[in-house]
Amino acid sequence: MPPRKIIIDTDPGQDDAVAILLALASPEDIEVLGITCVAGNVPLPLTTRNARIVCELAGRPDVPVFAGADRPLGRDLVTAEHVHGKTGLDGPTLPEPTMPMADGHAVDFIIEQLAEHAPGTVTLCPLGPLTNIAMALQKQPAIANRIAKIVLMGGGYFEGGNITPTAEFNIYVDPQAADIVFKCGAPIVVMPLDVTHKALVTRSRNDAFRALDTPVGVAVAEMTDFFERFDKEKYGSAGAPLHDPCVTAYMIQPHLFKGRHINVEIETTSELTMGMTVADWWGVTDRAPNATFMGDIDADGFFTLLTERLARL
Numbered sequence: 001m002p003p004r005k006i007i008i009d010t011d012p013g014q015d016d017a018v019a020i021l022l023a024l025a026s027p028e029d030i031e032v033l034g035i036t037c038v039a040g041n042v043p044l045p046l047t048t049r050n051a052r053i054v055c056e057l058a059g060r061p062d063v064p065v066f067a068g069a070d071r072p073l074g075r076d077l078v079t080a081e082h083v084h085g086k087t088g089l090d091g092p093t094l095p096e097p098t099m100p101m102a103d104g105h106a107v108d109f110i111i112e113q114l115a116e117h118a119p120g121t122v123t124l125c126p127l128g129p130l131t132n133i134a135m136a137l138q139k140q141p142a143i144a145n146r147i148a149k150i151v152l153m154g155g156g157y158f159e160g161g162n163i164t165p166t167a168e169f170n171i172y173v174d175p176q177a178a179d180i181v182f183k184c185g186a187p188i189v190v191m192p193l194d195v196t197h198k199a200l201v202t203r204s205r206n207d208a209f210r211a212l213d214t215p216v217g218v219a220v221a222e223m224t225d226f227f228e229r230f231d232k233e234k235y236g237s238a239g240a241p242l243h244d245p246c247v248t249a250y251m252i253q254p255h256l257f258k259g260r261h262i263n264v265e266i267e268t269t270s271e272l273t274m275g276m277t278v279a280d281w282w283g284v285t286d287r288a289p290n291a292t293f294m295g296d297i298d299a300d301g302f303f304t305l306l307t308e309r310l311a312r313l
C-alpha cells in the first residue's frame with residue numbers, strides 16, 4: 001500500500017512534537033503534505049516556531065509549515081503553559097528554527113490540498129483545537145466529501161476531562177469548531193483521553209528513548225521528562241501521556257487500537273460542561289454514529305513502534 005497522504009494540524013506541544021517526529025520517521029507509511037499550525041497549547045507565534053524546530057530536528061526543513069488560526073472561532077484563547085512550559089516545547093534546549101514559514105494561510109492550504117488530490121486520498125490529522133479544520137469546512141463545505149478521514153486527538157468519556165471535569169483541552173479550547181467537525185460527515189477517528197492516558201512514558205520507556213543516544217532520542221526523553229509533571233501531579237500517572245502520537249501510530253498500525261463506531265456530540269452551550277464530548281458509548285440514544293471513538297490501546301506495541309521509528313531519525 002502506498003504511503004497515506006496526511007496534513008498534520010497542530011499546536012506543539014511536546015506530545016505534538018513526538019507525533020510529528022513519528023510521522024516524519026515513517027515515509028513508507030505516511031507522506032506529510034504539510035503541517036498547519038493553530039493556537040492552543042501556546043499562542044500561534046510559538047506553535048509555528050515549535051513546528052519548525054521539530055521539522056529541523058527531524059532533518060526535514062522541506063516540510064511546508066503554515067500559520068493558521070490565532071484564536072478559537074467564538075471564544076477567547078485558553079492556553080496550557082502550565083503543562084507544556086512557557087515556550088510550549090520546554091525540556092530540551094533546541095536551536096531556534098531557520099526554515100521559513102510557508103506562504104499562505106493554513107486554511108487555504110488544507111482546502112487546496114483536498115482539491116488537488118483525488119477524493120479520499122488525503123487524511124487530516126488534527127492534534128490541537130479544531131479551529132483550522134472548521135474554518136476550512138466553513139469556507140469550502142465541499143471538502144467534507146473529499147477528506148479520506150479525520151483522525152484526531154481530543155475528547156474523553158470514561159476519563160472525563162483534563163482542563164475541566166468534563167472537557168479535554170483540544171475540544172474545550174474551541175467547542176464550536178469541534179461541533180462543526182463532528183457534524184461535517186467525513187469519517188472521523190477519535191483518540192480520546194480514554195486511550196491516551198494508557199500511553200504513558202514510564203521510566204523504562206523514557207530510558208529507551210534516551211538510550212537511542214541520538215539528538216532525537218535525547219530530545220524526546222527530555223520533552224517527556226518535562227511534560228510528565230502535570231499528569232503525575234494531577235493523576236499520579238506513571239509518566240507523560242503521549243496523547244498526539246496515538247494519532248500518528250493509528251495511521252501506521254491501526255490494529256494497536258480498539259474502539260466503537262458511535263455517536264459523539266459536542267457541548268457548545270452550557271458553561272458547566274462546555275467542550276464535553278458526549279459519547280454514546282452504550283448506544284442509549286437513536287443519534288446516528290458519526291465517529292470511531294477509541295477505548296483501548298496496545299501500549300507496549302505502541303512504544304515499540306515509536307522507539308523503533310524514532311531510532312531512524
Ligand code: RIB
Nearest residue numbers: 013015127128169170243
Ligand atoms: O488534552 C491533550 C491535548 O491538548 C494534546 O493534543 C495536547 O498537545 C494539547 O493540545
Ligand code: CA
Nearest residue numbers: 013016127128
Ligand atoms: Ca496537541
